[in-house]
Amino acid sequence: MTSVLAAVIATIVTVPLLGWYVIYLTSVKISKNKSKSLRRASDWTTVLFMMAVYFILIELWDQSFGWLILAIFFLIAFFVTWIQWKVSGDIQTNKLFKGIWRFNFLFFVILYLLLSGFGLISRIFS
Template structure:
């Protein structure tokens, strides 16, 4: 049983957009709300994108650049804090983290596909 669970988690880390489609479909079946299903699926997929990008960097370059992902997340938090503070909006930690988490989804999507393309080209040129 644990090997099956491990295989499923490894697949979700390798292809995080499977998580997006599975979660979106499941939440939509339960709630019948497309917007809520989309938001929850992006939030869950962002976590798997962090893990996937970390594993891709280890596979491509042989070392982890997880610290870059953490700095990216923290700089996004600072950016949203300054933006909300300058525009005199309600400054709540939950709002800042939620906005940053959704921004990270967009950034990490771009990084994921860039690393995947680079990795494929690199492996082809090595052969």
């Protein structure tokens, strides 16, 4: 049983799009609200995409880039905070944390897709 659970977790971390899709479908079935389910699935899988990017970077270049992922996360947090302060003149923490989290989701999804494509192409030609 533990090996099956480990295989499921490894698959979801390796292929976070699958995890996102499962969470999205489950949420749609429960809430019947597609836009809320889209946001919920995105919020819950941000960490999966960050972990997938981390492991892809290790696989491609045989180095750990955990420090770079954390630096990017905090750099995005800084810029989102600065933009909210400039636009509204006030920092609303709830909106700020949602903005940081969702912008990180978008960034790491794009990075995941780019690195996956790069890794696939580089393995084909090597």
